[in-house]
Amino acid sequence: MAKVHMKLARVCRVHDILLDFITCKAAEENFITSVDSVDHGPVSDYKVRRLCVDNRNIQENILLRGLILSHVRSLTIFGNFLQIPLSTFTALRVLDLEYCQMLQDHHLAYIEKLFHLKYLKVNSNLITELPQKIGELRYLETLDISRTGIAELPPNIVRLQRLARLYVCHRTIFPDGIIGQMQSLEELDKFGVFSYKHEKPLKEFGQLTKLRSLTIRCDLHWSTDSEGSQADDLDSCMESLISSCTVRNLRILKLYNSPLSCPMSLDSWCSAAPTTNRLQKFHITFCYISKVPNWMSSLRNLKELKLYIYSLRPEDFEILGEMPSLIFLNLKTFYGTNGRIYVCGDNKGFSSLKCFSLDIIYSGTAVEFEAGSMPKLEHLKLEFPLIEMESPMSASELGIRHLSNLTKVDLVFLSCFHYDSNYDPAADKEDSIIKSVATLIKAVAEALPNNPTIKFELRW
Structure with a gap:
């Protein structure tokens, strides 16, 4: 295979x-x-x-x-x-x-x-x-x-x-009324939304029965009370796109220019995703959401998901794990709840997941994969800072020993002092937290059944 x-x-x-x-x-x-x-x-x-x-x-x-x-x-x-x-x-x-x-x-x-x-x-x-x-x-x-x-x-x-x-x-x-007349359109990249008035062209996408792939870039400012109803209309348009039976690949870039202290909520985007939904690829990037909404578990055909989440919670992984067809998962976050990102191993979630990428921006968050979590995972990529003398990562191999199907491991360490696109802990003559973590993870990964390839990278 x-x-x-x-x-x-x-x-x-x-x-x-x-x-x-x-x-x-x-x-x-x-x-x-x-x-x-x-x-x-x-x-x-x-x-x-x-x-x-x-x-x-x-x-x-x-x-x-x-x-x-x-x-x-x-x-x-x-x-x-x-x-x-x-x-x-x-x-x-x-x-x-x-x-x-x-x-x-x-x-x-x-x-x-x-x-x-x-x-x-x-x-x-x-x-x-x-x-x-x-x-x-x-x-x-x-x-x-x-x-x-x-x-x-x-x-x-x-x-x-x-x-x-x-x-x-x-x-x-796009001139008014143009989109709805482009009946042969199957892929559009990239439709720009600069005003709440652009909700009308967004509604026209529902008329395109052949549309399969759509990329939208929003450059909207955080809505005020006077714009609240317009923001609701825009959310309604997004719900229509997600619930569409034709769009399979949907990418939304930079949803709102909101302050980081006010992550977006997607709860109103879907009251209930229909079982006929054909969405297979879904990206929301360059805008942080507050949490994974419950309706995402209804995306039964989704194979690829990319999200920026302000703070990862255990509940987020529970919802994501319910997607039966999910193969590729890419998450970016500032930190985990109480300084911890914990992937539960209930042997039910992530039944199809093969590739998982996690990017942690702030230091001080520990990652732990429990036994039975992500049972079919083949490719793991983690990116996190290792800049403090004491780190919750320093005494952990992240639970990689539980990911028995791994064939490839990519670890990117963010450091204030070093840059190396192909870091080798064995060649590092300094005693550092980076060396100790990399050495520990390498030893555990090499003991896995599939003998996965391991790559370490240092970035500023």
């Missing part, structure tokens, strides 16, 4: 000689044609399908002489923009301008001529608006303008009847 890991590698690096070989081989097979200031051999005499142009580190733009461009399906540009118009690529399906430097509005002129375009990604603060005829790209399925200076979407974006994935900056404004 494949092991479950917290992070997956997205990129890799190869030697320059190997890269040149890959580039030449890809050109020979007509898989991808790469054109830059380095001569990789003839690139003409055949119809180019996938073209990558690298205009970086050269004084003049590369001229695409000899290439048959009418059959190009995919175009990626690094560095300066091309000297030829985009309308030359009449068969283009994919246009990736993420790494195209100094990209400006006029570079996207006549983009509507790319009739077959399915994927468009641009990245430049100099792009301030989409072309007015963007709606003519009737086959466009993915539009990524998340790293541009576009302040508002044009109304005719609703003509993109096949648009399934839309990535925007949280500052980008």
